[in-house]
Amino acid sequence: MKFTKTFDKALWVFHLNSGSCNGCDIEIVAAITPRYDVERFGIKLVGSPRHADVLLFTGPVTRKMKSRVLRVYHQTPDPKVVMVIGNCGSTTGVFYDSYAIEGPIDTLLPKDAHIIYVNGCPVRPENIINGVKEAWLHLEKLRGDNR
Amino acid sequence: MSWNDLALRVVLVIIIPFVGIFLGLLYKGFDRKITAMMQSRIGPPWRQPFRDVSKLFMKENIIPDNAVPWIFNGAPIAALVAAFVALVYLPLGPFEPVMEGYGDLILVLYLLAIPAVAMAFGGLASGSPYATVGAQRELVLMMSYEFPLAIAAVTIAWRYGSFSLGVISSDPVWNLVGSMGAIGLVLVLTTMVAVLPGELSKVPFDQAEAETELAGGILVEYSGRNLGIFYLAEVVKMIVVGTLMIALFFPHNISDWYSFGGPEFAGLVVADTLLDVGFFLLKLLIIIFSSVSLIRVAFSRFQIDRASYFYWVPMTIIGLLGTFLVVLEGVI
Numbered sequence: 001m002k003f004t005k006t007f008d009k010a011l012w013v014f015h016l017n018s019g020s021c022n023g024c025d026i027e028i029v030a031a032i033t034p035r036y037d038v039e040r041f042g043i044k045l046v047g048s049p050r051h052a053d054v055l056l057f058t059g060p061v062t063r064k065m066k067s068r069v070l071r072v073y074h075q076t077p078d079p080k081v082v083m084v085i086g087n088c089g090s091t092t093g094v095f096y097d098s099y100a101i102e103g104p105i106d107t108l109l110p111k112d113a114h115i116i117y118v119n120g121c122p123v124r125p126e127n128i129i130n131g132v133k134e135a136w137l138h139l140e141k142l143r144g145d146n147r
Numbered sequence: 148m149s150w151n152d153l154a155l156r157v158v159l160v161i162i163i164p165f166v167g168i169f170l171g172l173l174y175k176g177f178d179r180k181i182t183a184m185m186q187s188r189i190g191p192p193w194r195q196p197f198r199d200v201s202k203l204f205m206k207e208n209i210i211p212d213n214a215v216p217w218i219f220n221g222a223p224i225a226a227l228v229a230a231f232v233a234l235v236y237l238p239l240g241p242f243e244p245v246m247e248g249y250g251d252l253i254l255v256l257y258l259l260a261i262p263a264v265a266m267a268f269g270g271l272a273s274g275s276p277y278a279t280v281g282a283q284r285e286l287v288l289m290m291s292y293e294f295p296l297a298i299a300a301v302t303i304a305w306r307y308g309s310f311s312l313g314v315i316s317s318d319p320v321w322n323l324v325g326s327m328g329a330i331g332l333v334l335v336l337t338t339m340v341a342v343l344p345g346e347l348s349k350v351p352f353d354q355a356e357a358e359t360e361l362a363g364g365i366l367v368e369y370s371g372r373n374l375g376i377f378y379l380a381e382v383v384k385m386i387v388v389g390t391l392m393i394a395l396f397f398p399h400n401i402s403d404w405y406s407f408g409g410p411e412f413a414g415l416v417v418a419d420t421l422l423d424v425g426f427f428l429l430k431l432l433i434i435i436f437s438s439v440s441l442i443r444v445a446f447s448r449f450q451i452d453r454a455s456y457f458y459w460v461p462m463t464i465i466g467l468l469g470t471f472l473v474v475l476e477g478v479i
Binding site: 034037052079 | 183189191201227366
């Protein structure tokens with residue numbers, strides 16, 4: 001699947017809480033408030049993974065959420081990008097030796113998934129916007145490779 | 148009808164859908180920008196809807212396993228085509244409707260119902276419980292707003308004694324009524340303004356889509372190209388409803404009051420027409436601002452039973468009262 005330039009400028013985002021403490025989730029909501037207003041970059045929060053281009057996963061993946069994370073990933077139409085919001089998702093963070101944790105997320109998803117990591121505990125809204133910039137850079141690099 | 152006339156109409160019927168899509172996406176962009184400004188945000192650029200659609204057409208088109216494919220794929224196309232056909236029957240600014248005859252208004256009202264019905268069918272065919280709930284809500288809402296809409300249309304048509312939109316838009320209805328009739332018309336106009344957001348499934352009446360409770364409702368299983376076609380159908384329908392309202396209530400043209408010159412100077416006639424087109428676009432912007440953007444910002448979503456009550460009781464009473472006043476004046 002190709003990532004065209006319009007894809008960058010119209011990212012529709014689906015947010016799934018994969019066992020997070022809700023800290024990162026409220027920071028995602030903070031990023032769409034008037035103060036940060038990510039809609040000015042064309043980013044829109046949608047209600048269904050079928051509409052989404054970007055999946056926001058927050059939290060280390062708990063056992064119960066593992067199958068849901070994979071299902072939501074496969075329900076999303078290609079091309080798609082995954083953004084892992086918060087330390088828990090990228091490293092499992094303070095829950096690293098828990099018996100209930102299956103994560104981190106990148107060990108579960110298929111190897112060809114495009115994953116962007118946004119760190120912080122919880123992440124700041126500025127950092128989420130920075131993560132979107134990282135995603136744009138990643139996609140630009142991909143387009144350069146395709147050419 | 149001569150061959151030249153027929154050829155001209157065929158060409159216009161091919162051009163008008165593209166005009167509708169362009170205007171629809173443009174006004175959708177303005178709507179989002181104005182909404183953002185009212186919420187003290189910066190908001191997306193006005194060309195954001197164009198990007199959204201071109202992105203959606205590039206995405207993968209998933210058909211769920213338990214969907215009924217031919218209805219699931221056919222519903223978006225039916226919705227878009229119905230919106231196009233309705234646009235062909237409406238007078239766009241100073242121009243006469245491309246297709247006309249007897250009972251255009253009734254035809255347009257039925258064509259306006261088709262996108263909603265097609266969406267409901269698509270939702271029911273997609274095999275998701277969320278979409279089924281959304282489809283039921285869409286049908287309930289449709290049954291609610293159709294009656295006030297019909298009251299508004301019939302009142303205007305009664306005053307002219309014709310359902311032809313060409314006749315109705317040739318002379319503003321306000322010139323035909325006295326003071327009592329004007330009060331009646333204002334009441335009918337109120338009904339029409341209240342029907343518009345329901346017709347377009349915009350915020351106080353977006354129960355069928357309701358992202359926060361139904362995860363996208365009717366459209367939950369739609370992705371890629373099909374979702375893009377629904378997006379286009381929605382924006383074209385916005386233009387259709389706005390144009391219908393202009394044709395019924397505000398068919399005024401600048402050239403009624405002021406004209407650059409007589410018909411002997413072709414350039415001045417073109418200037419007049421351009422001025423009228425600009426005035427039409429301005430009227431469309433004002434209508435979309437007042438009955439989509441403003442209401443969207445001011446209200447939050449109603450429960451479905453309250454939305455239904457709102458249309459069936461207060462709006463129907465106001466509409467019938469308006470009709471009564473207009474008819475009473477006409478009879479006296």
